[in-house]
Structure formats: C-alpha cells, structure tokens
Amino acid sequence: MENSDNFSLVPSAPEGFKSGFIGIVGRPNVGKSTLMNLMVGQKIAITSPVAQTTRHRLQGILTTPEAQFIFIDTPGIHKPHHQLGKVLVQNAKIAIESVDVLLFVVDASENAGGGDRYITDLLVKVSTPVVLGLNKTDRQPIDRAEEIDRSYRELVGDRSWEMVKFSALTGDGVEILNEKLVDRLPLGPYYYPPDFVTDRPERFIMGELIREQILLLTREEVPHSVAVLVDRVEENPKLTRVYATIYIERSSQKGILIGKGGQMLKQIGSAARMQIQKLISGKIYLELFVKVQPKWRQSRLRLDELGYRVED
Ligand SMILES: Nc1nc2c(ncn2[C@@H]2O[C@H](COP(=O)(O)OP(=O)(O)OP(=O)(O)O)[C@@H](O)[C@H]2O)c(=O)[nH]1
Numbered sequence: 001m002e003n004s005d006n007f008s009l010v011p012s013a014p015e016g017f018k019s020g021f022i023g024i025v026g027r028p029n030v031g032k033s034t035l036m037n038l039m040v041g042q043k044i045a046i047t048s049p050v051a052q053t054t055r056h057r058l059q060g061i062l063t064t065p066e067a068q069f070i071f072i073d074t075p076g077i078h079k080p081h082h083q084l085g086k087v088l089v090q091n092a093k094i095a096i097e098s099v100d101v102l103l104f105v106v107d108a109s110e111n112a113g114g115g116d117r118y119i120t121d122l123l124v125k126v127s128t129p130v131v132l133g134l135n136k137t138d139r140q141p142i143d144r145a146e147e148i149d150r151s152y153r154e155l156v157g158d159r160s161w162e163m164v165k166f167s168a169l170t171g172d173g174v175e176i177l178n179e180k181l182v183d184r185l186p187l188g189p190y191y192y193p194p195d196f197v198t199d200r201p202e203r204f205i206m207g208e209l210i211r212e213q214i215l216l217l218t219r220e221e222v223p224h225s226v227a228v229l230v231d232r233v234e235e236n237p238k239l240t241r242v243y244a245t246i247y248i249e250r251s252s253q254k255g256i257l258i259g260k261g262g263q264m265l266k267q268i269g270s271a272a273r274m275q276i277q278k279l280i281s282g283k284i285y286l287e288l289f290v291k292v293q294p295k296w297r298q299s300r301l302r303l304d305e306l307g308y309r310v311e312d
C-alpha cells in the first residue's frame with residue numbers, strides 16, 4: 001500500500017478527466033465496506049457479520065485512465081443507543097451533505113424496510129445525484145426477486161435515481177455500477193496520486209485489522225465495547241514491530257478477551273498479524289495489551305482520545 005505526504009506526485013489531469021467523492025451510505029451490514037474494498041482492489045476497510053462494524057469515515061481511492069473515484073465508506077445509519085452511536089450516525093449524515101454522488105446500498109436478499117425508508121428521507125433533502133445499489137444479489141431468492149425489486153422501486157418513486165443490482169462478494173454487476181457512477185462524476189483533477197488506495201495511514205488500518213478479528217472471534221457485548229489504538233510501530237528492514245492497546249469497558253470483558261490461559265488473545269493476535277502482514281507485504285511482530293476504560297462509549301472526551309470525533 002502506498003501512502004505518504006508527498007503530494008508532488010499528483011499528475012495534472014488530461015482533458016475530460018473526471019473525479020469526485022462518492023458517499024457510500026446505507027443501513028448497517030448491507031455490505032458497504034465489502035463493496036469499497038472490491039472497488040479499490042485491496043482490503044482497507046474491515047467487514048464482519050456484526051452490525052455497526054464501520055466506525056470511521058474512510059476513503060477508498062480508485063484511479064482509472066478516465067477517472068478518479070474517491071469512495072467514502074460510512075458507518076451504517078441506525079438508531080443510536082449511546083454517545084458512540086450518535087457520533088457515528090452524525091458523521092454518516094455529514095458525508096451525505098459533502099459528496100458529488102451518493103451510492104445508497106441496500107440488501108437485495110430482503111424487502112426494503114423502515115431503516116431504508118429513513119435513509120431515503122435523509123437523501124431527498126439534498127440535491128446530490130443518487131445511485132441505489134441493490135447488493136447481495138447472490139443471496140436474492142429467485143422466487144422473490146420480483147417482489148423484492150419492486151419494494152426498492154417503490155422507495156425510488158418518481159425520483160431520478162438509477163437502480164443497479166450487483167454482488168460485492170462475487171463482483172457480479174459491479175462493472176455496470178462503475179459506469180453509472182462515472183457518468184455522474186464531474187470533470188475534475190487528481191485529488192490523490194494514482195497509486196493511492198486510501199487517505200488513512202497504515203497505522204490506522206492496522207488497528208482496524210485487530211478490531212476486525214475481535215469482531216469475528218468474540219461474542220455478545222464484547223465486539224461493540226472494544227476500541228483499538230496502535231501505540232507504536234517500529235519499522236526495520238526484516239521485521240516491523242507493532243504495539244497496540246485494546247480498550248474494553250468492563251473487567252469481565254477483559255476476561256473474555258484474554259481467554260483461558262490467554263488463548264483468545266493469542267488467537268486474535270495471530271489472525272490480526274497475518275492480515276497486517278498482507279497489508280504491508282512484510283513480516284510483523286505484534287504485541288497486544290488490554291486495558292479497561294469504563295464507559296468509554298458514553299464519554300465525549302474518551303471518544304475523542306480514541307479517535308471518534310464528529311467531523312466537519
Ligand atoms: N452473500 C453476500 N454477502 C455479502 C455481500 N456483501 C457483503 N456481504 C457480507 O455482509 C456482511 C456485512 O458486510 P460489511 O461490508 O461489513 O457491511 P457494512 O454495510 O459495511 O456494515 P457496517 O459497517 O456495520 O455498516 C459481511 O459478512 C459480508 O461478508 C454480498 O454481495 N453477498
């Protein structure tokens with residue numbers, strides 16, 4: 001993965017070049033992050049079957065000869081139950097107001113629901129072009145396809161939203177989605193050098209890859225109560241050492257996270273290490289610490305310290 005502060009590598013765009021920001025919005029768990037990873041061709045956003053996986057606004061960049069797409073992955077829009085949820089939803093709403101194109105992702109394996117209608121009401125308040133993306137077509141039951149598609153057409157109503165069906169898992173239909181998006185992008189410059197895939201530093205993605213393994217390997221309230229901060233990265237030619245702290249809210253969760261004889265933490269660490277090695281294409285030594293930080297999800301100050309800020 002390329003990433004540096006050297007913006008002198010940004011070439012000047014040829015005539016007719018298009019570029020812009022595409023906000024990926026939708027309910028939790030519909031596949032927004034999976035789609036963004038597929039679009040940029042690299043895993044930069046973590047994904048999991050747990051709703052509310054994404055917590056940060058994250059940019060994924062795809063540059064083709066004719067366009068630069070800057071996808072903005074957002075947290076799923078849901079009814080917030082705590083301060084963290086409020087911050088996440090607020091940031092997703094801010095993204096709606098600041099992009100060139102909105103890609104509204106829904107789950108084609110089930111009918112449109114109240115959550116989708118709530119988001120529709122938010123989107124109609126802005127004049128930004130909307131593409132409605134019906135994802136998970138690989139899971140759409142054939143005998144209900146017509147009924148399900150109709151429920152989404154009703155959502156669109158008489159608005160000029162384009163509707164595209166695809167699967168972020170298999171890649172089916174994604175080329176057509178790309179064409180629809182490029183049609184709606186304005187003429188513009190390169191915002192990033194062509195080889196950039198994200199706006200975030202590697203250190204941030206490393207923390208997310210650790211959190212992803214916690215989401216995949218632990219149960220109940222633990223996944224939602226976890227935050228990860230990478231404290232230190234020491235790069236050597238042969239080995240990169242990464243030191244990170246996992247914050248949880250209660251000491252009972254600490255027990256679950258560490259597991260019997262440290263088994264769980266070991267499993268999390270070794271799976272995360274493999275993912276981080278893929279990210280940097282090199283060898284990693286990973287050391288994890290666990291700290292109890294009571295009620296961090298309720299506290300504005302703690303949220304800020306852990307990197308969850310309302311953006312502007
Ligand atoms: N079958 C199938 N599963 C998919 C597809 N796209 C995503 N998934 C799965 O759906 C789950 C949720 O995917 P994510 O990409 O994390 O969803 P998200 O919309 O980013 O979720 P939040 O970040 O919580 O808002 C994961 O288990 C994915 O593997 C798809 O096209 N087909």
Ligand SMILES: [Mg+2]
Binds near residue numbers: 074
């Ligand atoms: Mg996500």
